[in-house]
Structure formats: C-alpha cells, structure tokens
Amino acid sequence: MKKLLWLLLALGVLLGPGSYAQTGQPRAVSGVVSDTKGSPLPGVTVLVKGTSTGASTGADGRYSVQAAPGSTLTFSFIGFTTQERVVGTDASINISLAENTTNLNDVVVTAYGIKQERRQINYAAQEVKSKDIIESRQTNIVNALQGKVAGVQITSAGGAPGEGSAIVIRGGNSLDGDNQPLFVIDGIIMDNSSFVESTSPGGGSAFNGQLGRSAVSQNRAGDLNPEDIASMTVLKGPAAAALYGLRAANGAVIITTKKGTAGRTNINYRTQFSVDEVNRLPTLQDQYKQGSNGIFDATTRASWGPRFGEGEPIYDNLGNLFQKGTAWQHYLTMSGGGDKATFLVSASRLDQKGVVPNTLYDKSTVRASGTVQFSPKFSGSASTQYLNSGGQSPFQGGGLFGTGLNPSGFFTSLLNWPRNDDARNYLNPDGTRRRLLGAATSAGDPDNPYFTIYRNPQTTRTNRMIGNAQVTFEAAKWASVSYNIGTDFYSQKDRSVRAVGTSQPDNQDGGIAETTIINRLLTSNFLVTLNHKFSENLGSSLVLGNTVEVSRNETTDNYGRIFQNPDFVSINNTVNRNTLITNKERRLIGNFARLNLDFLQQITLELNGRLDMSSTLPRPEKNKNFGRAFGYGSAALGWEFTRTLGLDQNPILNYGKLRGSVAVVGKDTGPYRVDSPLAQSTYIGGGFRNGFFGSNRLLKPEQTRSVEAGLDLQFLQNRLTLDVAAYYQETRDQLIAPRVSQATAFILQYINGGTVENKGLELALTGAPLKSTQGLSWDVIANFTLNRNRATQLPSFLTEVYQSDAFVIDWARGGAFPGKPISSISAVDFKRTPDGQLLIDASGYPIVNTGVFEYAGNRAPDYTVQVTNSFTYQGLNLSFLVDFRQGGDVVNGNDWLATKTGMSTRTLDRYKQVVFDGVLANANNTGPLLNSDGGYVKNTRPTELTQGYYQNVLTGTAASFVEDASWTRLRYVTLSYALPAAWLGSSFVRGVELSVTGRNLVLLTNYSGVDPETASAGAGVRGGGSSGFDYGSVPATRGVDMGLRVNF
Structure with a gap:
C-alpha cells in the first residue's frame, strides 16, 4: 500500500x-x-x-x-x-x-466556513497560521496549538510514539469529563475522539477492565498532516460557536486546509529527522534490597529488606530500560493551476521508534484537492484524503492488575522491581517467563516489565478517509448559494495480547482481545448568503442555513482465551471465544440564521439563531425520529471608538474597539440514554440482559449561558495588537450518570442535575517591537490565561461527581464537589480537626480517614503565560516558545507506589523515631481528645517509621502525594536559514531552507516526579479528565529535530 x-x-x-x-x-x-x-x-x-x-x-x-x-x-x-x-x-x-491603519480587512474563517472581516468579529477567536503550526515541529496538530492561543489548555499524555493529547477551552463546562471542543475541517464535522475504557479491547466484556486506563490512546485529530493545514481558528466561547447549537458548548476548532493557486506548478518537499530521550525519571532508593521488615525475602517484590552489602550489584532497572527514540518525517506537496482550475496534491510519511523498546508508531497520508470555476457565477471545490496510522505500545498505568502492590504496567512494574535483581533477565533458557518470586503462585508474581513489553504488546491500526465537495452559485452580486457535503469515515482495530505464561488469572494459558471500531460521520451543509448595502452608512449580511449530521458507530469486540498453540498468536487459535457487537446511531438536524449589520463603519452587530432536533433526546411522539426542537442563539456588538473619536490616524493608538456578547448554547446526550437497549449475554444460556445504563425519558440537553466583554487595541500603526476578553459562563442541567439502586436492574443512569460556572480573563498580545533599517525584525506573541471554574450545585443526593476512567490509583480520582472546581482531586486523607490539624492515634501515627474521598487540590492552573519570540535577519530566523504555569496540583502516583513498595527515597527515613505534628485523638479515633479547658491535646508521642507506616498509613492516603504543578519550560527553539536566491541561480531549485529544533530542552519545576504535565489515561478520558494524574505513563521526552525544505 x-x-x-x-x-x-x-x-x-x-x-x-x-x-x-x-x-x-x-x-x-x-x-x-x-x-x-x-x-x-x-x-x-x-x-x-x-x-x-x-x-x-x-x-x-x-x-x-x-x-x-x-x-x-x-x-x-x-x-x-x-x-x-x-x-x-x-x-x-x-x-x-x-x-x-486598520489591518482589519483580513478574512477569518468562522463557523461553517463563513468568512468574515476581522473587524466584524465581536467575540473571542484566535487564528493560528500554517507557519506557526509547522514551526513547532509537532506531528499532532493539537500539540501544535500549545502556547499559541489564550484560554486553551492542552495536555499531552506522555512520551509514547503517537501519544494523544487532550484540549480544553476555558476550563471545561461538563461534569462528565467530556469537554473537548468541536473539530471542523473545511466546513465538515471531524471526529477527534479517542477510545475510553468501555471501547478498549475487551473493555465491554470484562476481559480487560483496566485497559482503558492502561493503553496508549491517540486523539483522531492527530491523524492529519500538519503540512496540509492553512490555518486553525479557535472559537473560544459560546458566542463564537453559537451557530453550531447543540455542538457549541465547548467551543470549536475550525481547520482550513491548503488549496492550490494559479500559476506555475510548485513542488515542496520537507524532511525531518528527530532524536528523543527521556526528559526526567523518578529518583529511587539504592540502599535497601528485596525483603520485608529488614530481612531478605524471596517471596515478595517489595524492597523492605536489609541494606546492600559492600560490592553487591545494584541494578538501575528504571534507567536501563529506556533507549533513544528516533523519527523520520517526509512531506511532499505539489500545487498549481490556471485561471479556471487549481489543484494541490500532498503526501506524508512518519516512522517513529519510541524511547521504550518495542514501541512504534507510523502515519501515512495522501491528499488531493481542487477548485474549478465552471462559469463566472458557478464554482466548485473538492478535497479527499486518506490517512493510515498505527503503532505498538506496552501496558501503562496499573496494567492488568490495576493498582495495589503488584501493578503490571511496564513503568509501575519497574518502580516495584527490587534493585538486587536485573529485570533485563526476563526469560528462562526454554523461553518461558522467568519468575521473580519462585515460591509464589503465578498470579502472585506479576509479569516482568520486559515480558510485558515484548510478549504482551498492545497494537492499533486506523484507516481513515476524510472528504468533502462544495458547489457555490453566485446568483447576483448580493446573493449566493452554497452546498457542502462531506464525510469522515474510519476503521480502527485495536489488539491486546496475553502470552502464555502471563501471570494474570484466567489468562495464564494465553489470551487475545480485538476490537474493531467502524465510525461514519456524514455532514451536509446548505447556506444562502445575502448581502445588501442600504446606504453608505448601513451595510448588512444575512446567512440562512441548514445542517444535517448522521453518525454511525459499530464496535465489534472479540476475545478468546487459552491458545491451543502457544507460539501462534491469533484469535482463531483460542479455545474459548466470545463476541460482543454494539451499534450506535445519532442524527442531528439544525436550521440557523446569522445577521450582520454595519453602522457608519463604526458599530457592528451580529445576531445568531439556531433550532436543533437531536435523535438522542426524548421524542414527543413514539413515531418521531427526533426529539423536540431546542432553540439557541447569540448577540454580539462592537463599537470602533477610534473612528468615532477620529483617532484612526493617531500615531500611538490607531485602532480601538469595545465588544460584548451574550449567548445560549447546548449539548445533547449520547445515543441510547433515553431508552436503554438490551445487551446480548455472552455467558452460558445466551439471551439478552440489561445494560449498564438505565432509561430516562425526561432527559434534556445541557444549557450553557455566557456573557463576554472584550477590547481590541492596535498601537503604533498596527505594530502592536492587544486583545482582552473577560467572560462568565454557566452550564445548567448537567448530564451525569450516578449509580442507582440495584433494584432497578441497572448500575448507572443518566440524569440532569448540577450547575457549573466558569469565569476568566484572557490577553493576547502580538507585535513587532523591532523593524530595523538593516533588515532585522523581532516579532512576539504573548498569551495570558486565567480561569476559575466550580460546580456551584450538584443533585441533592450527591456529594461528589467523579470520572471512573481517572480512578488510577487506589485513593485518588478526578472529581467535583459543590463549590469546588470540576478539575478537583478527590482523595483519601488523614483525619483532621476542623482547623486542619492531624489526629494522632494511641500508637503515635496519624489516622487514615479510610474510604472517605475529600477535596485535595485543583489540577487546573491559577494562570498561564506563553511567549513566542521570532527574530529574523534576512534569511536567518530564530524562534522560541517559553511557557509559564503558576499553580495547580498533580497527583504523584508513581511516588505513591514506590513508597508503598519501599523504592521511594521517602522510605530512606525508615526506622527513624519521629513525633508527628498533630493533636491526640479520642478513645475511638473519631475526633480530637479535649483537655479540661476544652482545648486540643498536643501530640508528644514518639513513634518509629516502620514498614507498616509506609505501607498502611502514609500510602493509605493519596492526599499526601499531591504536589504543586507550577513550571517554567522552554517548549521549543527553532533556528532556520533560507539560502539566498542568488546562490541558487537559475536552477530548477527555487528555495532551500535548513532548520534545527530543540524540544522541551528546559523544565524548571519543584515537582518531584517525571513531568507535572501529564494525563495517566492519555486522551482516553475525554477533555482532560485524567490530566494531573502521574501514574505509570511513558515519561515525557526532549529531543532535537533536523530539517530540510526544498522548493522546486
């Protein structure tokens, strides 16, 4: 192929x-x-x-x-x-x-591909051009947005090849964790999903309940070729995305691809070679070896044994595993055309080898697009692209065994491997798994990390087609009609292998799970555009539109156990097999209108209205295909005060606009939540059974209301531009799925309940501080983001709403509490007095508040600042991005595990006598002991930091492992040089550019773990639900890219 x-x-x-x-x-x-x-x-x-x-x-x-x-x-x-x-x-x-003097006649692509002059936009929207996307040298276009747009938070899950990223705009609105924005490419809705626990191999069958949290998950926007992107416009708030109605609650990312241009046929080739290495690793203790209570014990993996003797080998199992990662990228584009037609053809190839052995990722893309002017009034365009991507990765996180003392993700297993044993020696001479704990049962002796990497690989492969065709008829100078139809179709196949000898119970004779996801998304958009200028002082534009979206998803989950031939990995080689097929369909019809008015070239007004009908919402009549209609809309007003006040020629402030907007948008629910379907039983006897989710015919969409005020300023004849936005958003009727009584025959049920508010401030500064007569220029882009969100209300019977897919270690999860952020950390802590002092028991130890999850921190930052500088002197260019994050918290799950198993440097204080700072508890440990005056009694009891303290007391909590996630990092530095045209003479080579880029070269943080920017479940928990949990992921990498671009 x-x-x-x-x-x-x-x-x-x-x-x-x-x-x-x-x-x-x-x-x-x-x-x-x-x-x-x-x-x-x-x-x-x-x-x-x-x-x-x-x-x-x-x-x-x-x-x-x-x-x-x-x-x-x-x-x-x-x-x-x-x-x-x-x-x-x-x-x-x-x-x-x-x-x-205005620099505002630039056209910005907004909702449904509608092009508007920048001066007419009265809501928050930022555009990122192709140059800035490519300059970051990111293969995933979502990562290319890092630091480029105020109000946008992007979390990369780690350093695995092809690892996905989550994107959230303005803090997120939904308690269920689904906060990713809508992605649109050339006017067509595009899928940016990633599998979660319920759609991972075997996830629907209980074959592998941990996989959704333990496998690398790509976000589907990462399939695209960055060289194909002309621009990405981020519509930040409900007012900006209001035309998308039920799809607008989380904002939108509008992608416009490159088109051919009239003139000579141009050929552009770019290649890039990259080398990566692990940025940082946890520091593990090297004083104590395998054992328990100071005695060597070959039946335990924990490192609570005696000290290493002089001359005894101490193995760096963690450092020994990682290798240099490499990547080759090739991009080829050909474009050209004449007066009547243009074309563009492109192809790309990425081959990546990860820093973890036996991990790979590759991506191939081919795209063709063209435009045709059939007549002066009739034109058309079409684009199609084929994308193929896939890779291989090991178990991450808790792996097959989940959390606890014996996790089997490759990284967590390394954190729990005693340093007196060389983990690289993972096979016996006969090729079977070497067991570390020979006296233990196989199930009690979890897999060696190398066995996990080489024998139990997780593979994925996606074949995808994205295409659209559009025709436009210019009926008159003031009227046009356009129709755009497109599809996003892909087939994704994921496979999870259990080799013979795997320690997991029920899979020790081998097993395999294969999940095939076929997703079809069809979008049809019909637009009528009318323009009329009533007078020199009043202009107008009216857009009327209809959109139809049809989404179909078919998931086939095959799994089998017990390989008949241990050396032949195939589901056809298994003894026991089961199949689970799930079909989902979703339809949405929307009718919308947009009216723009321009008064005196000074005041602009935009009104949007939309009426939606969704198949996933309750239907007013049984024979209806859609639920009842819901209406949404927005209004945005702008005043260019510099024109009114005659300041547009002012040498200092030459442009200024005050703007404001209000909007109401929504979000519908997923398929089959109104009426729950029956699921086919995979157990003996067959038949059908109830699914997880109960029915609710009273569901209604979430509703987000927003108010936004902004200020656009341009100084020094447009050499400096400042965009300020302040906003308030409230999302009501939250769609959540709490547990229900088992008497209902269901486990979960979707309901409406809860309210979330977001408020924040964004500043975007662009400028050219220096333009010298010698040809030296300096351009700068700076973004400041401050967001505060909280769940102002939960249903009365709930004290917390949490995301199960972010439940990655025993005592911590992502949750939301009344009055707290929806990005809260929910964790078990010690018992405390009302003023926060520790309660100390009779033995001198703090008392664990077992089973009680409390607010323990906020994973969202207090604020962020990103600054991109670009210096150019003739053909030489130096660009770099510095990223500041202040505040926010991260759960160091790796240190939690290493502490529990005696591998953390925290445990070097073992056997020391300490007195914990706290107050004595009463006899039953339910509260503080009070003296005769009613005051607390200070603890003075000395106690020893025993193995039991670390394993049962300290790691009985997770709040003790919450750390500050502030950082300063150098995202990238790119140095490029374009050879002077005179050097090339009259050869067929028209341009040559050489470049070198350093990525993640500097990270300054007080966080003791790998990297505070992490998401333990990758992009698999929609919209950053697992961000801020550092547990068993492939560590983040730093690297160098060397590139060459040639134009012919």
Missing part, C-alpha cells in the same frame, strides 16, 4: 507540471520597495505566491528573487497593505506600499 501511494504521487509530480505548463523558467526579478513618501522600506517580505520562495528587502529597500513569468509576487510588511504583482517580461518591479 505504501509503495502504491508513493508511486501515484510520483506520477502526479511527473505529469502535473505538463498539464499546467503556463510559465517559463525562473529568472531573477529585482526592484525597490518604498512607502508612499518614496522612502525605502527595509524588511519587507517578498514571496512568490503559493510557494515559500522569497526574500526580504535590505536597508535600501532593494530585493531580488527567483520567479518565472506568469507567477505572482506578494509584498507584505506590518503596518502596510499587502500588494501583489504578476511577473511579466520586465526583470524589475518597483512598488510602493501604503500604510494600513
């Missing part, structure tokens, strides 16, 4: 130029760029349109660039209007640029 794809692309490269041969060979074109007063302008960017070939003007305003007759040159400079000139027979083109 790979060879065929590259062969097709090669044929396109060979045949394409002949099909559009309209221009001659490139030659030198030179000239002078000046302002309207005739003064030369240094630092003006001169580009051959549709390519990356270009140059910058020098101190005298002169430039020289290689361009063919018929191609188009673009001249751009901050604070001046961009101009274009077509290259003719003249070898000299001189041009004068006029100052642009």
Whole structure:
C-alpha cells in the first residue's frame, strides 16, 4: 500500500507540471520597495505566491528573487497593505506600499466556513497560521496549538510514539469529563475522539477492565498532516460557536486546509529527522534490597529488606530500560493551476521508534484537492484524503492488575522491581517467563516489565478517509448559494495480547482481545448568503442555513482465551471465544440564521439563531425520529471608538474597539440514554440482559449561558495588537450518570442535575517591537490565561461527581464537589480537626480517614503565560516558545507506589523515631481528645517509621502525594536559514531552507516526579479528565529535530 501511494504521487509530480505548463523558467526579478513618501522600506517580505520562495528587502529597500513569468509576487510588511504583482517580461518591479491603519480587512474563517472581516468579529477567536503550526515541529496538530492561543489548555499524555493529547477551552463546562471542543475541517464535522475504557479491547466484556486506563490512546485529530493545514481558528466561547447549537458548548476548532493557486506548478518537499530521550525519571532508593521488615525475602517484590552489602550489584532497572527514540518525517506537496482550475496534491510519511523498546508508531497520508470555476457565477471545490496510522505500545498505568502492590504496567512494574535483581533477565533458557518470586503462585508474581513489553504488546491500526465537495452559485452580486457535503469515515482495530505464561488469572494459558471500531460521520451543509448595502452608512449580511449530521458507530469486540498453540498468536487459535457487537446511531438536524449589520463603519452587530432536533433526546411522539426542537442563539456588538473619536490616524493608538456578547448554547446526550437497549449475554444460556445504563425519558440537553466583554487595541500603526476578553459562563442541567439502586436492574443512569460556572480573563498580545533599517525584525506573541471554574450545585443526593476512567490509583480520582472546581482531586486523607490539624492515634501515627474521598487540590492552573519570540535577519530566523504555569496540583502516583513498595527515597527515613505534628485523638479515633479547658491535646508521642507506616498509613492516603504543578519550560527553539536566491541561480531549485529544533530542552519545576504535565489515561478520558494524574505513563521526552525544505 505504501509503495502504491508513493508511486501515484510520483506520477502526479511527473505529469502535473505538463498539464499546467503556463510559465517559463525562473529568472531573477529585482526592484525597490518604498512607502508612499518614496522612502525605502527595509524588511519587507517578498514571496512568490503559493510557494515559500522569497526574500526580504535590505536597508535600501532593494530585493531580488527567483520567479518565472506568469507567477505572482506578494509584498507584505506590518503596518502596510499587502500588494501583489504578476511577473511579466520586465526583470524589475518597483512598488510602493501604503500604510494600513486598520489591518482589519483580513478574512477569518468562522463557523461553517463563513468568512468574515476581522473587524466584524465581536467575540473571542484566535487564528493560528500554517507557519506557526509547522514551526513547532509537532506531528499532532493539537500539540501544535500549545502556547499559541489564550484560554486553551492542552495536555499531552506522555512520551509514547503517537501519544494523544487532550484540549480544553476555558476550563471545561461538563461534569462528565467530556469537554473537548468541536473539530471542523473545511466546513465538515471531524471526529477527534479517542477510545475510553468501555471501547478498549475487551473493555465491554470484562476481559480487560483496566485497559482503558492502561493503553496508549491517540486523539483522531492527530491523524492529519500538519503540512496540509492553512490555518486553525479557535472559537473560544459560546458566542463564537453559537451557530453550531447543540455542538457549541465547548467551543470549536475550525481547520482550513491548503488549496492550490494559479500559476506555475510548485513542488515542496520537507524532511525531518528527530532524536528523543527521556526528559526526567523518578529518583529511587539504592540502599535497601528485596525483603520485608529488614530481612531478605524471596517471596515478595517489595524492597523492605536489609541494606546492600559492600560490592553487591545494584541494578538501575528504571534507567536501563529506556533507549533513544528516533523519527523520520517526509512531506511532499505539489500545487498549481490556471485561471479556471487549481489543484494541490500532498503526501506524508512518519516512522517513529519510541524511547521504550518495542514501541512504534507510523502515519501515512495522501491528499488531493481542487477548485474549478465552471462559469463566472458557478464554482466548485473538492478535497479527499486518506490517512493510515498505527503503532505498538506496552501496558501503562496499573496494567492488568490495576493498582495495589503488584501493578503490571511496564513503568509501575519497574518502580516495584527490587534493585538486587536485573529485570533485563526476563526469560528462562526454554523461553518461558522467568519468575521473580519462585515460591509464589503465578498470579502472585506479576509479569516482568520486559515480558510485558515484548510478549504482551498492545497494537492499533486506523484507516481513515476524510472528504468533502462544495458547489457555490453566485446568483447576483448580493446573493449566493452554497452546498457542502462531506464525510469522515474510519476503521480502527485495536489488539491486546496475553502470552502464555502471563501471570494474570484466567489468562495464564494465553489470551487475545480485538476490537474493531467502524465510525461514519456524514455532514451536509446548505447556506444562502445575502448581502445588501442600504446606504453608505448601513451595510448588512444575512446567512440562512441548514445542517444535517448522521453518525454511525459499530464496535465489534472479540476475545478468546487459552491458545491451543502457544507460539501462534491469533484469535482463531483460542479455545474459548466470545463476541460482543454494539451499534450506535445519532442524527442531528439544525436550521440557523446569522445577521450582520454595519453602522457608519463604526458599530457592528451580529445576531445568531439556531433550532436543533437531536435523535438522542426524548421524542414527543413514539413515531418521531427526533426529539423536540431546542432553540439557541447569540448577540454580539462592537463599537470602533477610534473612528468615532477620529483617532484612526493617531500615531500611538490607531485602532480601538469595545465588544460584548451574550449567548445560549447546548449539548445533547449520547445515543441510547433515553431508552436503554438490551445487551446480548455472552455467558452460558445466551439471551439478552440489561445494560449498564438505565432509561430516562425526561432527559434534556445541557444549557450553557455566557456573557463576554472584550477590547481590541492596535498601537503604533498596527505594530502592536492587544486583545482582552473577560467572560462568565454557566452550564445548567448537567448530564451525569450516578449509580442507582440495584433494584432497578441497572448500575448507572443518566440524569440532569448540577450547575457549573466558569469565569476568566484572557490577553493576547502580538507585535513587532523591532523593524530595523538593516533588515532585522523581532516579532512576539504573548498569551495570558486565567480561569476559575466550580460546580456551584450538584443533585441533592450527591456529594461528589467523579470520572471512573481517572480512578488510577487506589485513593485518588478526578472529581467535583459543590463549590469546588470540576478539575478537583478527590482523595483519601488523614483525619483532621476542623482547623486542619492531624489526629494522632494511641500508637503515635496519624489516622487514615479510610474510604472517605475529600477535596485535595485543583489540577487546573491559577494562570498561564506563553511567549513566542521570532527574530529574523534576512534569511536567518530564530524562534522560541517559553511557557509559564503558576499553580495547580498533580497527583504523584508513581511516588505513591514506590513508597508503598519501599523504592521511594521517602522510605530512606525508615526506622527513624519521629513525633508527628498533630493533636491526640479520642478513645475511638473519631475526633480530637479535649483537655479540661476544652482545648486540643498536643501530640508528644514518639513513634518509629516502620514498614507498616509506609505501607498502611502514609500510602493509605493519596492526599499526601499531591504536589504543586507550577513550571517554567522552554517548549521549543527553532533556528532556520533560507539560502539566498542568488546562490541558487537559475536552477530548477527555487528555495532551500535548513532548520534545527530543540524540544522541551528546559523544565524548571519543584515537582518531584517525571513531568507535572501529564494525563495517566492519555486522551482516553475525554477533555482532560485524567490530566494531573502521574501514574505509570511513558515519561515525557526532549529531543532535537533536523530539517530540510526544498522548493522546486
């Protein structure tokens, strides 16, 4: 398949130029760029349109660039209007640029592909261009947004190849953890999901109840080729995304792909080689070896034995496992066209080897797009892309055994492997698993981490097609009609293997689980656009639209146990097999309207309205296919006060706008929550049984109401731009699924209940502080984000709402309490007095508040600041991103486990005598002991830090392992150099750029673990539900990328 794809692309490269041969060979074109007063302008960017070939003007305003007759040159400079000139027979083109005092005629792509001038947008929206996406050198486009947009939090799950990322805008609105924004590509809804526990291999069958928390999960937006992206616009609040109605609650990411341009056929090739290594690892104790209570014991993995003797080997099992990771990336794009049609064809290939042995990831993409002008009034465009990705990874987190003393994720197993034994020696001479605890039962001797990596791999493979076709009819200058239909179809196959000899009960004779997910998403959009200018002082635009979304999902879960041939891994080789098939369908119909009014070129008003009908909501009549309609809308108003006050030519403040908006949007529920379907029983006797979720015919959508105020300012003739936004959002009728009485025959039931509020402040600053006459420029982008959210109300019978998929260690989980953030840490703590002092028992130890989960911290930061700087001198460019995070908490689950097993450096205080700072408890340990005056009695009892203290008292809590997650990090540094056009002469090579990038080179934090930016369950808990839990993930990496780009 790979060879065929590259062969097709090669044929396109060979045949394409002949099909559009309209221009001659490139030659030198030179000239002078000046302002309207005739003064030369240094630092003006001169580009051959549709390519990356270009140059910058020098101190005298002169430039020289290689361009063919018929191609188009673009001249751009901050604070001046961009101009274009077509290259003719003249070898000299001189041009004068006029100052642009607004710089707001730029077009921004918003909901449903509607293009609006920036000055008409009265809500929070930030656009990230292709250059900034590629500059980050990220293969996942979600990660490429890190630090680029205020109000957006992105959490990368770790350093595994192909690891997914979660994205949340403005803190999240939903208690159920589903807070990811809507993704739209070229006007078509795109799936960005990732599997969770219920859809992992065997997850629906109880074969592997831990896998949703223990396997690498990709987010589907990571399938895309970053080189195909022209821009990404983040619609942050409900007002920005209001046209999407029931889909708008969490904001939206609008992706616009690149299109071909008229002129010479251009070929662009970029390659990149990367080397990665683990950034940081936990520090483990190297003083004590295997055993219990100071005595060597070969029947336990714990390291509570005697001290190492002089000369005894001490193995670095944690450090020995990791290797250098590498990645090769190749990107090839060909584009061109004429006056009537354009085309673009691209392909990419990524091959990645992880820092953990036997971990791999690869991705291949092929895309073709074209535009056609059938007549002056009738045009069309189409795009299709094929994406293939997959990889192999080991169990993470708790692995097959979950939490406790014997987890079997590869990393947690390393944290629990005694350092007197070399974990690399994992096989017996006959190839069977070497057991560390020979006297224990097989089930009591969990798998060696190397056995987990090499014999029990987790694999995934996705084949995907995304495509759309759009036609537009310009009925008149003031009226147009467009229709866009597209689909996102993929098949994902995940496999989980248990080799013969695996220690997990019921799988010691081998087992395999395979899950196939087939997902189809069809989107149909019909838009009518009407424009009318009533007078010089009043303009208007009206958009009327209809959208239909149809989503179908089929999940087939096959699993089998007991391999007949231990060396043949196949489900057909198993003795006991079961199959579970789940089908889901979801339909949504929406009708919407948008009205824009422009008064006096100073006041702009936008009104949006939408009426939605969803198949997942209760139906008013049994024969209806949809639930009752729900209406949503927004209003946004902006006042350009600098024009009213005559300040638009002011040399200091040349543009200013006050804006405000209000909006009401919603979110529907998933399929089959109104009427619960029966599930086929996989046990003896067959038949059907109730599923997990009970029915509720009273469900209604969540409703989010928002108020936003903003200020847009531009200074120094647009060299400095400041965007300020303050907002308040309230989401009512939360859709949550608490446990219900077993008498109902169900376990969970979705209900409406609870309210969440978000309020915050965002600042986005862009500017060019330096533009020297010698051609030196400095550009800066800075984003500040502050968000506060809390669950203001829960249903009366609930004291906490938690996400089960984030329940990664015994005594900590992600939860929400009344009056606390929805990103709270819910954990077991010690018993305390009302003023927070520890209660101490008769033996001198703090008392564990067993089984009681309390608020223990907030995983969200207090605020974040990201600053991107870019320095350019002629063809040399240096860019870097610095990321600051203040506040927030992280659960160090790795240290919790290492402490429990005697491997943490905390346990080096073992056997010491201490007096805990606290007060004495009463006789039954339910409260403080009071003296005759009614006061507390201070603890003065000395006690020893025994093995029992660490295993049963300290790690009986998780609150003791909550740490500050503040950091300062250098996300990336990129140095690139574009060879001067004069060096290339008249060769067919039109541009060459060399680059080197360092990623995650610096991390400054007080966190004692691997990296405070982590999500233990990856992207598998929707919208960051597991962020802030550091437990058994592949450690984050740092690396170097070396790149080459060539334009032909």
